Amino acid sequence: MKILVTGFDPFGGEPVNPAIETVKRLPDMIADAEIIKLEIPTVCHKSLRVVDEAIAAYNPDAVLSIGQAGGRPDITVERVGINVDDYQIPDNEGNQIIDEPVCPDGPDAYLVTVPIKAIVQKIQERNIPASVSNTAGTFVCNHVTYGVCHLIATKYPGKRSGFIHIPYLPQQVIDKKNMPSMSQKMMVEAIKAAIEAIVETTEDIKVTGGATH
Numbered sequence: 001m002k003i004l005v006t007g008f009d010p011f012g013g014e015p016v017n018p019a020i021e022t023v024k025r026l027p028d029m030i031a032d033a034e035i036i037k038l039e040i041p042t043v044c045h046k047s048l049r050v051v052d053e054a055i056a057a058y059n060p061d062a063v064l065s066i067g068q069a070g071g072r073p074d075i076t077v078e079r080v081g082i083n084v085d086d087y088q089i090p091d092n093e094g095n096q097i098i099d100e101p102v103c104p105d106g107p108d109a110y111l112v113t114v115p116i117k118a119i120v121q122k123i124q125e126r127n128i129p130a131s132v133s134n135t136a137g138t139f140v141c142n143h144v145t146y147g148v149c150h151l152i153a154t155k156y157p158g159k160r161s162g163f164i165h166i167p168y169l170p171q172q173v174i175d176k177k178n179m180p181s182m183s184q185k186m187m188v189e190a191i192k193a194a195i196e197a198i199v200e201t202t203e204d205i206k207v208t209g210g211a212t213h
Helices: 020-024 046-060 118-126 140-154 186-200
Strands: 003-009 032-039 062-068 075-078 080-082 110-112 128-135 160-166
Touching: 003 046, 003 140, 020 110, 020 160, 032 046, 032 186, 046 062, 046 140, 062 075, 062 140, 062 186, 075 080, 075 118, 075 186, 080 118, 080 140, 080 160, 110 140, 118 128, 118 160, 118 186, 128 140, 160 186
Parallel strands: 003 032, 003 062, 062 160, 075 128
Antiparallel strands: 075 160, 080 110
């Protein structure tokens, strides 16, 4: 089994992005699966082209994308990507798309196809806080969540995909009062656990992961 794991480069004025830093520190093999690591740009459309090229080159069984969610206190496993780009800030090439579809020919939304609740449970078993998230935002993280699902639905049938948001690193919040963070070591362990769940789980477990708002 091969799993393509992607992480974004720094954006929004941050000197680092915990996503790519975490991806770079993953072992090359996890649960007997070969791990292919890929840095992707925080740029609309270009990010998806890079992922598309990697899927064509490596033929992975699953794609797991990692992104920074500054302000969230735990590991959040995304459930859904929506077909909307609505950028509060410009991406790394100055694009600030407002109310445009990620894929004009795509449906309104896709549910990811990795076992989100098994992933959350596996991470929590490592004593790391984790939860299901029902929004990946409307920036490049959602662009990739939705866009990779669309690539798989239209071009690479049978593969699985998912997206996980991780918090800031401690060094990113030194000047951000009351902002949560998580150690690099803990985030690497969480993503390792997530990959184990993807390898081991064909049908997701049925436990609550919902929210009231």
